Amino acid sequence: MSILDVISHALLWIFIKQLIVVSAQFDFFNRQQSFRNAVNRRTTTSKPCDLHADPNNRRVFLMNVNGEMRERPCAFGTLYSQRTCDCSDYDPDANLNGRRCRAPLYIPFNTEPIKDHGGTNIAMGNNGRVRVFDNVGNFNGNGAVTIWMYSGIDFGEHLGITLNFRDIITGGNSEQVLVSNCFYNSIGSVEIVIQPANQLVVFRVTTDKPSSAELSIPYKRQSWTTVAYTYNGNTLIGKVNNQVKSSNITGKIAVSPGSLRIGLCNGRGFVGNIDEFRLCQPILATLNDS
Structure with a gap:
């Protein structure tokens, strides 16, 4: 061979x-x-739903936070659905001048990296100082979550924001930002801040008239607090738990070159926890039905 x-x-x-x-x-x-x-x-196994419906109110759901079932609000214009394990049903009774709301941005602060769970994967950045512990966001006064796409955005005449917060120390900055689209040393055209020394939540809006409005509502220090911000082209409405105030103001929300920031803006850093952040922008009801 x-x-x-x-x-x-x-x-x-x-x-x-x-x-x-x-x-x-x-x-x-x-x-x-x-x-x-x-x-x-x-074949994959779906993640079990860790949220629970409130039998008496579909506009909220129940979530386990540190072993305690806490009530969390759905975004304006939505109802909780146990089938989808989120606020995916539309509220037929919600209406803002003929428009209904959707929540394109939803940050539950239950995972790292912190990200949008609203279904559109809106990009955001964490400056490395915001951490997630026990299903809530922890802010140390220097931490910020930045949503870049809201830089220079025209919110128009309708905007809704809901979130839960708890400040955890005394002292700190005299004014602390929960959410703002401030730019450098200017305050934002949209802001929710707290003033711990006065135990106040402050809601602000600036429109293109130009004009501005500000509301202050008391809150209880070092306790979980639910806040809701609504602007509908005619009125700024602030809600802290069950307390509601409003101020008449007209015009479109002024466009700010600043990105939307949670927890810190122009040095006004928040110290505490933030949870269940939602930003709601209304769309025509006919689009919701399609």
Whole structure:
């Protein structure tokens, strides 16, 4: 046998061995088993829903926070659905001048990296000082979550924001930003801030008239507090738990070159926890029905 024949037989033997190994891995000779494995690979287990419906109020849901079931509000114009485990149903009774709301931005602060869970994957940045512990965002006075797409955005005449917060220390900055679109040393055209020394939540809006409005509502220090901000083209409405105030003001919300920031803006850093942040922008009801 020539050397060429020996090499040919050796190569053939190597090829046959490799074919056997590959066949075993992919079950080429057992089509039934191969199909069953393929089906198993495609079958996934859905993550169980850790939220619960409130039997008396579909505009809220219940969430376990540190072993305690806490009430969390749905975004304006939405109702909680246990089927989808979120506030995905539209509220037929919610109406802002013929418009209804959607919540394109939803930050539950339950995972790291912190991200949008509103279904549109809006990009955001964490300056590295905001952490998530026990399903809430922890802010140390230097931490900020920045949503870049809201830089220079025209909110128009309708905007809603809801969030929960708890300040956790005395002292700190005299004014602390929960959310703002401030730019450098200017305050934002949209702001929710707290003034801990006065135990006040302050709501602000500036319109293109130009004009501005500000509301102050008391809150209880170091306790979980739910706030809601609404502007509808005619009125600024602030809500702190069950307390509501309003101020008449008209015009479109002034466009700010600043991004939307949670927890820190132009040095006014918040110290405490933020949870269940939602930003709501209304769209025509006909679009909701499509």
